[in-house]
Amino acid sequence: MNHRVFLAGSEIAFDCAPDQSVLDAALRAGIELPYSCRKGVCGNCAGGVASGEVAGVGGASIRNETCTPDQVLYCMCAPVTDVVLQPTEWKRADPSARKAFTGRVYKNQRVAHDVSLLQLRLPAGQRAKFRAGQYLQVLLDDGSARCYSMANPPQESDAVTLHIRHVAGGRFSTQVGQLAPGDTLRVELPFGSVALQDSERPIVFVAGGTGFAPVKSIIDDMARRKLVRPITLIWGARTPDGIYLAAAVERWKKQWPQSFRFIPALSDVPAEDAGDAFCGRVDEALAASCGELAGHEVYCCGSPPMVAAVREAALAKGLAHADFHADVFVPGPSGTPSAELAAIASHAI
Incomplete structure (x- = not known):
């Protein structure tokens, strides 16, 4: 049985299936809530x-150490009753933003022993709309996807640049070294907030x-x-x-x-x-x-442990909880959300 989800202080409402997270239901309805990893990290x-009641999708935990006592993870919970959500922020999604492209390899450069800088050119006349700090998904032949942040600023909209770390046994990263100019990859973007x-x-x-x-994308956009x-x-x-793009910093x-x-x-x-580096x-x-x-x-x-350690250190220095923004790089495949979120392009509340 579907339940109705409302956003507090607005007239926004949408349906959510029992086995669907409220985050996914919101995205399907054309409402963009803050999110990144979609894995509860x-x-x-x-x-x-x-008001109302939620439970973990498939028995998952609906809270982690990042939550305040009155918060739940929207990516991990589904409604048990009709609910009213109180997100930290929300906005209507741009129905023209998310697109799938066939990108052509323009440059594939090994910038460190375990990092490749991969630049893809989009088809002539096509542009990618994204905000600095967002990520894309590389769509693989087996139906899975891999997530990588855009390293270029949004102003460079006819191409995307990815920094790919080589992981032993990685389904995609082990293939990256073999990609040559002219090879193609299917990508979809943007994701994340x-x-x-x-x-x-x-x-x-x-x-x-x-x-x-993603930091490079944001700072280049600021520039x-x-x-x-x-x-800092x-x-x-x-x-x-491992400081593989010192020229950008200079x-x-x-x-x-x-x-x-x-x-x-x-x-x-x-x-x-x-x-002159800090040792640690x-x-x-x-x-x-x-x-x-x-x-x-x-x-x-x-990585999750690194982000958790930095969060703890920053809060100990007096940072407000709401002023810590994390992009957690969670390893492994990500389910391709194309079909799941396809309604974004055609649905408006």
Whole structure:
């Protein structure tokens, strides 16, 4: 039996099936709620339930450590009764934004021993609409998909650039090294809602490895729009070659000589060999290098343990819970949501 889902303080209402998350039901109805991983890890979709009852889809937990006591994870819960949701924010989805493209490999460059920079050109005359910080899905022949953040800013809409870490035994990443100019890949975008908030507050970006990709998109977008905010970038890697796009960082230093600070954090390098880098993990770098974070915003992109550690360190520094934004890189396949979310393109409430 379907239940009716309402958004508090609005006239928005939509149906949700018993085995469907309220997040997926909202997306199908053309309503965009905050989300990223869709696997109950990042906590971006956490929001309140003003009335009614929800339960975990398939018995899943509806809360994690990112939730406040009055919040649940919209990606993991389904309604048991009619419910009224109280999300942190929502907006109507742009029905023309999400599209599938056949991209053609333009460049495939190994920028570190375990990272490839893959640039895909879109078909002539076609443009991708996305916000800096969002991600796409590479659609594979077996029906599964792999998620990668766009590393280019939205202004470069005729192409997408991906930073792909090579994972031993990975279904797609093991093939990336063989891709040559002219080869094609099917991609769909955009997904996710880790995007820059309109604000003039100081901002701290924390990236681990290829978590640098969405951060690069956001900072390049800020540069294109000539935004000026105090920016601290902490980029973590095991060894110096993990800081694989130092040229981009140097470019930002020149654009914002007074307001941009870069802290490379190297976890597997002895202190005597670290040079100007912080010797340790990114959460330790944040704790050691940043003062009181009340009134700041923190954007953190990387693995679940890394994001959890950075969140704990940032909150200990006085950051407000709502000012921590996470893009959690969860390994493994993602179910292709094309059919599941196809109604977005044609349905308007």
